[in-house]
Amino acid sequence: MPESALIGTPPATESDYWIVRYFLLAAGIPAENVDPSQGASFPPFRPPPDQYVFETRGPEMITGASIAIGAMLFFTITRILLRSFKSGLRWGADDYLIVPGVILAVAYTALQIAVAQYGGCGKHLYDITYHEFYISTMLGNIGKMFFFVSVGVIKMSIVMFNRRLTGLTSSRWMIAHWTFFALLVIYTLCAVLMVVFQCNPQEANFDLIAAGKLNSPKKCLSENQIGISLSTIHVVMDFCLLSVPIIVLWKVQMRWSAKFRFFVIFGVGAMSCIGSVLRQIEQANLKTDILYNYVDLFTWTSVDLTCGVIAANLPALGVIIPRTRKDFYKTFSYFSYFSSTKTSGSRPSFRGGQKPLGDSTVVPRSTSDDSQVGTLYHPDDFELLQSQTKGSDVTKFPYASETEEWVQDGGYGRHHMGNDAKV
Numbered sequence: 016m017p018e019s020a021l022i023g024t025p026p027a028t029e030s031d032y033w034i035v036r037y038f039l040l041a042a043g044i045p046a047e048n049v050d051p052s053q054g055a056s057f058p059p060f061r062p063p064p065d066q067y068v069f070e071t072r073g074p075e076m077i078t079g080a081s082i083a084i085g086a087m088l089f090f091t092i093t094r095i096l097l098r099s100f101k102s103g104l105r106w107g108a109d110d111y112l113i114v115p116g117v118i119l120a121v122a123y124t125a126l127q128i129a130v131a132q133y134g135g136c137g138k139h140l141y142d143i144t145y146h147e148f149y150i151s152t153m154l155g156n157i158g159k160m161f162f163f164v165s166v167g168v169i170k171m172s173i174v175m176f177n178r179r180l181t182g183l184t185s186s187r188w189m190i191a192h193w194t195f196f197a198l199l200v201i202y203t204l205c206a207v208l209m210v211v212f213q214c215n216p217q218e219a220n221f222d223l224i225a226a227g228k229l230n231s232p233k234k235c236l237s238e239n240q241i242g243i244s245l246s247t248i249h250v251v252m253d254f255c256l257l258s259v260p261i262i263v264l265w266k267v268q269m270r271w272s273a274k275f276r277f278f279v280i281f282g283v284g285a286m287s288c289i290g291s292v293l294r295q296i297e298q299a300n301l302k303t304d305i306l307y308n309y310v311d312l313f314t315w316t317s318v319d320l321t322c323g324v325i326a327a328n329l330p331a332l333g334v335i336i337p338r339t340r341k342d343f344y345k346t347f348s349y350f351s352y353f354s355s356t357k358t359s360g361s362r363p364s365f366r367g368g369q370k371p372l373g374d375s376t377v378v379p380r381s382t383s384d385d386s387q388v389g390t391l392y393h394p395d396d397f398e399l400l401q402s403q404t405k406g407s408d409v410t411k412f413p414y415a416s417e418t419e420e421w422v423q424d425g426g427y428g429r430h431h432m433g434n435d436a437k438v
Contacts, residue, residue, distance in 0.1 A: 019146030023056030031145040033227030040232040051227075059304050061141035072310040073137035079314060080128045083321045084121050090328040091117045097331065107179070112172035113327055119165035120320050126158040127313055136306045136313075143306060149223050151306060156221050159210045162316070163245060166323065167203030170252055171196060173327050177259045195255065202252070206245050213241060246295040253288040253323075257281060284326035290319030 020027035026035050038055035040046065061067065091113065098106050130136040134151030135143035143151075174196045181188040214220035219233035226233050260281055294315040301312055 019144035020054070022140055022143055022145060022148060023054060023061060025054045026051060026145065028146075030149070030224055033224045034145040034149055035227070037223045037227035040227070040229070043232075046230050057140070059139060059141065069142060070307075071138045071142075072307065073131040073135075076131040076137050076310045076313060077128050079317055080124045080131075083317045084124050086321050087117055087120055087124075087324045090325050090332070094328045094331045107175065109172045109175035109179070109327075110331070112168055112175060113324075116165050116168035116172055116327075117324055119161050119168065120324055123158050123161035123165055123320070124317065126154050126161065127317075130154045130158070134306075137310050139307050140304055148306075152223055153221050156210060160207050162320070163206035163210070163249075164203055166249060166320065167199050167206070169323050169327055170256060171199050173256050174199065176327070176330060177256065180260055181263050195252075199252070202245075202248055209236070209241050209245070213238075242298050243295065246291065246298060250288065250291045250295060253284075253291050257284045257288060280329045281326065283322050283329060287319050287322035287326055290315050290317075290322060294319050 017027050020031050026032040032051050035051035035055045036049055038057075039049045039051060042055075042057075094110070094113070098104050098110055127136075130151050133147070134154055135147035136151055140148075174192055178189065178192040181192070211217060211220075214226075214233045214235035216225075216229075216233065219226035219229065220235065294312065297312040297315055301308055
């Protein structure tokens with residue numbers, strides 16, 4: 016079977032012929048005047064032999080994608096292992112949502128590796144064959160669907176975490192979270208539909224050979240308008256999600272060292288926001304030598320996606336991170352203490368106002384459907400339960416105003432919300 020010809024040279028296969036015909040139709044040449052036998056070329060053109068230097072950024076792209084996949088899998092698998100094997104931890108809505116979100120994110124990133132390996136991504140257009148361009152277009156459009164669905168589902172997971180974090184503040188927060196969740200579902204569905212039905216006929220958006228066999232150019236919505244619209248909404252939603260825990264934790268009365276640890280976690284989320292902004296800038300600038308310059312777009316897309324996954328997982332991993340050097344040696348006995356109280360079903364008592372490892376509480380998950388809430392011992396341990404839900408002393412709280420104080424009896428400590436609250 017003959018190999019595909021380089022872009023700018025006459026077609027070497029039947030597939031090349033139809034791909035060249037698509038290029039000419041897309042350039043506005045009437046179908047009756049199209050002659051694919053001479054090939055098609057567009058800037059940048061191949062330089063003279065004495066000035067030609069082969070360049071590829073494919074290995075750079077593959078390396079970055081591999082690191083991104085490793086990071087996403089590491090944090091997510093660690094979270095799953097904690098959920099499955101650590102005493103007192105249970106699966107919640109945010110855990111169930113993060114799994115398919117990460118699977119799609121890894122699938123998207125793996126597709127980008129395939130684009131670099133088989134689609135010529137990272138090379139100049141004059142070094143790419145017609146078949147490579149065909150592969151990159153097909154995989155690229157499939158990858159768009161994976162990307163937008165993955166970021167939508169990951170954001171849904173973060174909304175469920177924010178819902179639990181603000182579960183004891185006010186009903187207004189709950190309405191806001193469910194409204195935002197509904198908007199995310201609509202956004203995700205719209206993104207998929209816009210990619211699938213971007214062109215008429217639909218298969219011409221994924222198959223350049225099919226597009227080349229048409230009697231007229233395929234009719235498509237503007238690629239830039241769709242990309243910029245979806246990316247702008249994506250950026251706005253990122254900043255909205257990041258602002259919720261910052262607002263809540265700013266009001267919670269806790270040590271600044273504990274707050275600082277939380278803000279470091281959400282700083283990773285800020286990196287995702289920055290990546291989404293720079294991704295949008297790169298997308299707007301992607302006009303010439305698209306496969307060579309696409310590496311810059313993928314770099315910031317990868318930062319956006321990877322930091323989003325890490326930020327969604329980090330709060331769930333707080334139970335294995337010592338708070339201070341002083342607390343480091345307490346961590347293992349602390350975990351075994353919770354394990355022993357879970358087994359015995361007994362309730363710990365603290366005398367003299369003592370509270371272990373912290374001075375504030377955060378709303379934890381106590382059932383898989385988040386129907387019950389209780390009080391935990393340290394702001395970093397909102398993922399760790401003190402006992403089984405059945406037969407335990409976990410207390411249900413009603414919704415209340417943001418300035419109301421909840422006091423759980425038995426020396427568990429106080430949880431204050433609002434600027435006027437004092438401990």
